[in-house]
Amino acid sequence: xxxxxxxxxxxxxxxxxxxxxxxxxxxxxxxxxxxxxxxxxxxxxxxxxxxxxxxxxxxxxxxxxxxxxxxxxxxxxxxxxxxxxxxxxxxxxxxxxxxxxxxxxxxxxxxxxxxxxxxxxxxxxxxxxxxxxxxxxxxxxxxxxxxxxxxxxxxxxxxxxxxxxxxxxxxxxxxxxxxxxxxxxxxxxxxxxxxxxxxxxxxxxxxxxxxxxxxxxxxxxxxxxxxxxxxxxxxxxxxxxxxxxxxxxxxxxxxxxxxxxxxxxxxxxxxxxxxxxxxxxxxxxxxxxxxxxxxxxxxxxxxxxxxxxxxxxxxxxxxxxxxxxxxxxxxxxxxxxxxxxxxxxxxxxxxxxxxxxxxxxxxxxxxxxxxxxxxxxxxxxxxxxxxxxxxxxxxxxxxxxxxxx
Amino acid sequence: xxxxxxxxxxxxxxxxxxxxxxxxxxxxxxxxxxxxxxxxxxxxxxxxxxxxxxxxxxxxxxxxxxxxxxxxxxxxxxxxxxxxxxxxxxxxxxxxxxxxxxxxxxxxxxxxxxxxxxxxxxxxxxxxxxxxxxxxxxxxxxxxxxxxxxxxxxxxxxxxxxx
Numbered sequence: 001x002x003x004x005x006x007x008x009x010x011x012x013x014x015x016x017x018x019x020x021x022x023x024x025x026x027x028x029x030x031x032x033x034x035x036x037x038x039x040x041x042x043x044x045x046x047x048x049x050x051x052x053x054x055x056x057x058x059x060x061x062x063x064x065x066x067x068x069x070x071x072x073x074x075x076x077x078x079x080x081x082x083x084x085x086x087x088x089x090x091x092x093x094x095x096x097x098x099x100x101x102x103x104x105x106x107x108x109x110x111x112x113x114x115x116x117x118x119x120x121x122x123x124x125x126x127x128x129x130x131x132x133x134x135x136x137x138x139x140x141x142x143x144x145x146x147x148x149x150x151x152x153x154x155x156x157x158x159x160x161x162x163x164x165x166x167x168x169x170x171x172x173x174x175x176x177x178x179x180x181x182x183x184x185x186x187x188x189x190x191x192x193x194x195x196x197x198x199x200x201x202x203x204x205x206x207x208x209x210x211x212x213x214x215x216x217x218x219x220x221x222x223x224x225x226x227x228x229x230x231x232x233x234x235x236x237x238x239x240x241x242x243x244x245x246x247x248x249x250x251x252x253x254x255x256x257x258x259x260x261x262x263x264x265x266x267x268x269x270x271x272x273x274x275x276x277x278x279x280x281x282x283x284x285x286x287x288x289x290x291x292x293x294x295x296x297x298x299x300x301x302x303x304x305x306x307x308x309x310x311x312x313x314x315x316x317x318x319x320x321x322x323x324x325x326x327x328x329x330x331x332x333x334x335x336x337x338x339x340x341x342x343x344x345x346x347x348x349x350x351x352x353x354x355x356x357x358x359x360x361x362x363x364x365x366x367x368x369x370x371x372x373x374x375x376x377x378x379x380x381x382x383x384x385x386x387x388x389x390x391x392x393x394x395x396x397x398x399x400x401x402x403x404x405x
Numbered sequence: 406x407x408x409x410x411x412x413x414x415x416x417x418x419x420x421x422x423x424x425x426x427x428x429x430x431x432x433x434x435x436x437x438x439x440x441x442x443x444x445x446x447x448x449x450x451x452x453x454x455x456x457x458x459x460x461x462x463x464x465x466x467x468x469x470x471x472x473x474x475x476x477x478x479x480x481x482x483x484x485x486x487x488x489x490x491x492x493x494x495x496x497x498x499x500x501x502x503x504x505x506x507x508x509x510x511x512x513x514x515x516x517x518x519x520x521x522x523x524x525x526x527x528x529x530x531x532x533x534x535x536x537x538x539x540x541x542x543x544x545x546x547x548x549x550x551x552x553x554x555x556x557x558x559x560x561x562x563x564x565x566x567x568x
Contacts, residue, residue: 028511030504064510069462069469074507094507103461113506122502129498157460231490279492311494358494361476404501 031061034126034402042391044380046083049396056400057081060093060124072098078124083380085144085181093124094148104156111150111172115165115223115238117270117285120146126402130317131354132368133398135305136325137270137287141377144180146268148172149221149240161227171216171242181379183211183246189382191248191261193340194296201253203340209250217243232276241267266291279311288329302329317356324349327376344392345381347374363403370396435484438522438544440531442468447548450488456532457489458499459509464530472512473524473533480518484534488549 036056040049046056057080064074075095080086096110113121117137122128123146133140151169158164188209196203219242226235244263249256267290274283289301307321325348326332334343354368372394375381381390437453439445443464448456455461462470475481476497485496503509513528515521518535525531526543538546 028504030511032505060505062505062507064507066469066510069467072510076505076507096507098507100462103455121506121508125501125505127498128501128505157455163460276491276495279494281495311492314494317494361497404505 025066027063027065029061029063030405031059032125032127032402032404033057033059034400036132036398036400038396038398040394040396042394043375043378045378045396047380049083049380053083055081055083056398057088058124058126062093067097070100072100074098080124082140082143085179091147102156104158106155108153108155108167109151111148112153112167112221114146114149114167114171114221114240116146116221116240116268117238117287118234118236118272118274118283120238125404126366126400127364127404130309130319130356130366131307131321131352132366132400133352133370133396135285135307135321135323135352136303136348136350137285137305137323139289139301139303139325139377141181141379145171145182149219151219153221161229163225163227165221165223167221169219171219171240181377181382183214185379185382186377187211187246187261188248188250189340191250191259195250195252196340199252205253207251209248211246211248213245213247215245217245219243234274234276236270236272236274238270238272239267241265262294263291264294281307281309283307300329302326315358317358319352319354319356321352322350323352325376341382342387342390344390345375345387348376348378349373362405363401366398366400366402368398368400370398372396434536435480435487435534436536436538436546437549438525438533438535438539438546440471440525440529441543441545442529443532445547446545447550449550449552451552453488453549454490457485457496457512458491459503462509468530471528471531473515473521473528473531474512475515475517475521475533477516478518480534480536 034057035054037052037054038045038049038056039052042050044050046053058078059080060076060078062074062076064072066072073096076093077090078093079088079090081088092111094111094113096108096112098106098108100106115121119129119134120138123134123138126132138146148171149167149169150172151167153165153167155165156163191209192203192206195201195206219240221238221240223238224236228235244266246261246263248259248261250259251257268287269289270285270287272283272285274281284304284306286304287302290298291300292298303323303325305321305323307319309317309319311317327346332347334346349372351371352368354366357365359365374392375390381387384390437448444466445464452461456470457472464470476493482493485491485493489496491499500509500511504511513524513531515524515533521533521535522539522544525533526541540546
């Protein structure tokens with residue numbers, strides 16, 4: 001936790017004490033912590049997960065208060081460990097002031113969560129969902145991108161069951177983007193492949209490809225939800241994205257080279273439907289993520305999923321989903337081998353089943369299994385020296401204990 | 406064939422899906438109480454729902470709405486099902502999402518009906534629910550009406566009058 005975060009925490013605690021002494025609204029404090037265990041067969045999801053790993057945990061704490069009946073302020077600190085990512089570094093997850101002028105118009109300023117699909121806003125909190133690992137449209141390996149947007153926003157509830165959220169600013173993550181799977185691992189593959197095609201050299205002639213800086217510009221997040229007249233049916237559409245400027249360095253046959261890669265658009269669009277009937281929830285989501293670098297052809301990721309959950313009792317809930325994810329919507333079988341990886345890296349089909357036990361109001365335990373076909377966007381399999389050393393059909397097993405207050 | 410859906414897994418899936426056929430049912434009388442500072446004597450079902458799912462946070466006149474819940478009571482299950490169209494667990498998850506994304510503050514909680522009445526009487530702008538009608542100098546019971554049903558009844562009576 002850095003000095004700024006300590007200062008913000010101290011501010012809220014002191015502010016709370018002051019407000020309480022003046023008979024005003026005290027600061028609400030809520031938090032959560034979870035510890036997971038992951039075991040996979042055939043391929044690693046995080047380092048050494050084939051032998052079982054506990055490098056999978058999340059913790060967060062938030063402070064919020066009503067400064068006046070219409071003005072609320074708050075901040076949440078969040079840390080996670082997911083193999084090589086996160087490493088329990090504490091970051092500001094969200095921190096904003098929210099002025100509710102009318103039910104149809106609220107104004108926010110600060111660092112806000114990104115609305116993407118039905119569940120991204122609450123993805124940090126395991127207790128708020130059935131599944132441990134979300135379907136492919138939430139791209140766990142790109143999670144750093146989904147965290148927050150820093151700027152200003154508006155939100156509200158409109159007639160006929162519509163509600164909206166708008167945010168403008170920059171996509172922001174305090175834990176450096178340049179260490180993320182997308183910018184540090186996946187894009188170097190693409191750069192090597194593209195550079196090799198342009199120069200006639202082999203991809204192996206391009207070494208030490210790494211980003212030195214990643215900057216988002218002109219980012220926006222738009223979300224619209226419609227609670228339809230049919231009770232329990234909710235439809236949603238979300239968009240977020242912006243322009244990205246990435247500085248990269250690499251060696252071409254031993255000669256150091258610097259290259260700027262500009263993504264004119266890097267975005268995620270999701271349409272979702274959720275139907276709640278008694279204790280059963282049925283949902284379906286479809287995502288496309290267009291991205292294209294300057295002077296390069298347009299490309300698009302595609303993913304879709306359908307899930308079903310049912311609560312049998314206050315203690316026990318079951319859930320299943322099926323999800324497919326394709327890094328190239330126009331090359332789903334990998335026949336073009338654009339990134340220098342084998343065809344089985346061009347899809348990820350996942351059947352998931354989860355058992356959720358609400359041990360008490362605050363304690364939750366989950367067991368989950370995944371039957372997987374393909375390797376697309378699974379970070380660990382991109383680090384291998386020999387891509388032939390992977391299993392196309394494999395399984396993942398997880399257990400997770402969560403507590404929230 | 407070594408694919409996601411081999412025969413054994415398919416059989417398990419069918420068994421798994423078969424488990425989803427349970428549908429619980431619940432119904433009981435619930436009375437809505439508010440602090441007497443609140444200038445309303447009736448709310449529509451939709452207005453009450455908006456309050457309890459965090460969509461509406463202010464009464465008319467800049468008074469903050471303070472919803473109170475009692476999750477440990479069976480009355481809570483009946484209340485949330487009837488007025489928010491959510492099961493108790495869905496209601497809890499809904500609020501967890503709001504609280505941990507910064508979009509709302511969790512309702513005040515009570516552990517019994519007695520405590521619910523106390524909290525509603527002590528907090529200006531508070532609203533809660535109990536199993537019997539209560540009217541004191543600090544707490545009053547309000548009427549909850551179904552706007553759609555009222556319109557339907559009105560249209561029906563209008564039609565009868567015209568005949």
